[in-house]
Amino acid sequence: MEENFPCKINNGCDFGVELEYQSGFGNHFMSEALPGALPQGQNNPLKCPYGLYAEQISGTSFTSPRKVNQRSWLYRIKPSVTHEPFKPRVPSHQKLVSEFNQTNSTATPNQLRWRPVDIPDSPTDFIDGLFTMCGSGTSFLRHGFAIHMYTANKSMQNCAFCNADGDFLIVPQEGRLWITTECGKLQVSPGEIVVLPQGFRFTVDLPDGPSRGYVAEVFGAHFQLPDLGPIGANGLASPRDFLVPTAWFSKDPHPGYTIVQKFGGELFTARQNFSPFNVVSWHGNYVPYKYDLGKFSPYNTVLIDHADPSINTVLAALTEKSGVPLLDFVIFPPRWLVAEHTFRPPYYHCNCMSEFMGLIYGKYEAKPDGFIPGGASLHSCMTPHGPDTKTFEDTMVHGNEARPFKLSGTMAFMFESNLIPRVCPWALESPSWITTTISVGLD
Ligand SMILES: O=C(O)Cc1cc(O)ccc1O
Numbered sequence: 001m002e003e004n005f006p007c008k009i010n011n012g013c014d015f016g017v018e019l020e021y022q023s024g025f026g027n028h029f030m031s032e033a034l035p036g037a038l039p040q041g042q043n044n045p046l047k048c049p050y051g052l053y054a055e056q057i058s059g060t061s062f063t064s065p066r067k068v069n070q071r072s073w074l075y076r077i078k079p080s081v082t083h084e085p086f087k088p089r090v091p092s093h094q095k096l097v098s099e100f101n102q103t104n105s106t107a108t109p110n111q112l113r114w115r116p117v118d119i120p121d122s123p124t125d126f127i128d129g130l131f132t133m134c135g136s137g138t139s140f141l142r143h144g145f146a147i148h149m150y151t152a153n154k155s156m157q158n159c160a161f162c163n164a165d166g167d168f169l170i171v172p173q174e175g176r177l178w179i180t181t182e183c184g185k186l187q188v189s190p191g192e193i194v195v196l197p198q199g200f201r202f203t204v205d206l207p208d209g210p211s212r213g214y215v216a217e218v219f220g221a222h223f224q225l226p227d228l229g230p231i232g233a234n235g236l237a238s239p240r241d242f243l244v245p246t247a248w249f250s251k252d253p254h255p256g257y258t259i260v261q262k263f264g265g266e267l268f269t270a271r272q273n274f275s276p277f278n279v280v281s282w283h284g285n286y287v288p289y290k291y292d293l294g295k296f297s298p299y300n301t302v303l304i305d306h307a308d309p310s311i312n313t314v315l316a317a318l319t320e321k322s323g324v325p326l327l328d329f330v331i332f333p334p335r336w337l338v339a340e341h342t343f344r345p346p347y348y349h350c351n352c353m354s355e356f357m358g359l360i361y362g363k364y365e366a367k368p369d370g371f372i373p374g375g376a377s378l379h380s381c382m383t384p385h386g387p388d389t390k391t392f393e394d395t396m397v398h399g400n401e402a403r404p405f406k407l408s409g410t411m412a413f414m415f416e417s418n419l420i421p422r423v424c425p426w427a428l429e430s431p432s433w434i435t436t437t438i439s440v441g442l443d
């Protein structure tokens with residue numbers, strides 16, 4: 001038996017152990033934590049090995065075309081259905097939104113920027129520390145997205161989170177996340193990202209304590225690798241660098257577990273007398289995964305002009321319109337700047353798409369001082385924006401003699417959407433919110 005991650009009751013985990021992963025993007029994976037636990041030749045035999053229960057989790061409709069169809073088969077000690085009924089969670093969570101409208105969020109064309117939100121001192125886990133910043137559309141109609149942030153300092157205890165609304169793409173900025181999912185465990189550090197698809201139960205442990213990060217949630221779509229077009233068959237994020245867990249299950253007797261289900265932006269809880277992490281074997285292509293942004297192979301200008309940021313798309317959740325993303329995840333990684341007679345920083349622009357940005361570490365080239373790690377910005381559809389005054393002036397002074405220059409020690413990112421976000425009131429009322437438009441500079 002391969003036991004990577006011995007756990008005590010709940011997920012009080014031994015964090016020191018290196019996990020094993022499977023590699024690939026969109027593969028049909030398989031994994032078993034006990035020899036012979038995975039049924040062969042069929043998905044739901046009359047009797048599964050070890051008396052396990054077969055359970056399918058679907059990430060797309062049954063009839064979705066094969067090339068986009070996603071599902072996995074999980075073989076568990078007890079089926080998920082054996083929980084008590086869901087009840088509204090007490091206390092309710094006031095700062096999660098999955099249906100954006102005039103009653104819960106504001107439309108504003110202003111440039112918005114936030115300093116890093118303080119990590120609370122009072123005990124706060126990933127669920128309580130999660131809050132929506134902005135978003136568009138609705139999970140009920142399976143079209144839209146939400147952008148959340150989290151600040152937390154404590155591991156989730158005796159509970160698992162399940163997001164029925166959409167897929168989470170989590171970008172930790174401070175503090176590692178040790179995530180137990182039904183498919184196994186993932187250790188995610190700042191500089192890596194993790195995707196937790198709709199419907200998977202997971203718990204988040206915080207081995208470092210104080211933690212902060214960003215979350216993009218997409219409704220009705222899953223992330224995929226972007227087409228590479230003329231770039232060719234290689235470059236950007238390589239499929240083999242995506243890591244998927246290996247099967248792991250909790251063998252400890254468990255006094256009880258609470259499943260916290262996000263459904264329509266509201267939280268519901270259901271008690272059950274067993275761990276949801278009771279999947280002994282599984283196979284399929286609907287899986288949680290992580291990716292190290294340091295493995296990204298960026299492409300860029302080698303002669304003149306500034307390339308559009310889409311050149312460094314890591315993952316894309318698409319709409320049905322060709323070339324139009326519901327949400328692109330784009331990074332601005334370390335890279336050489338070599339363009340000749342070019343204004344090298346990001347150009348001034350008005351974009352029909354909306355841009356939410358975050359900074360994991362280092363400085364962002366267009367705003368080296370005004371945008372700090374853990375902070376965020378939102379430039380919505382057609383809101384003019386670009387480099388700050390100092391960046392413009394420095395570039396004018398030094399730009400003519402610009403030699404190849406390596407931008408190092410930086411990792412900014414952008415969630416870019418075709419949909420126009422509305423902003424949540426607590427984001428606009430937050431002490432971290434900085435009004436940028438009253439300081440009339442060039443930014
Ligand atoms: O606004 C931003 O800083 C993001 C961005 C970066 C870039 O290099 C080109 C366009 C763009 O929107």
Ligand SMILES: [Fe+2]
Nearest residue numbers: 351355379385
């Ligand atoms: Fe922009």
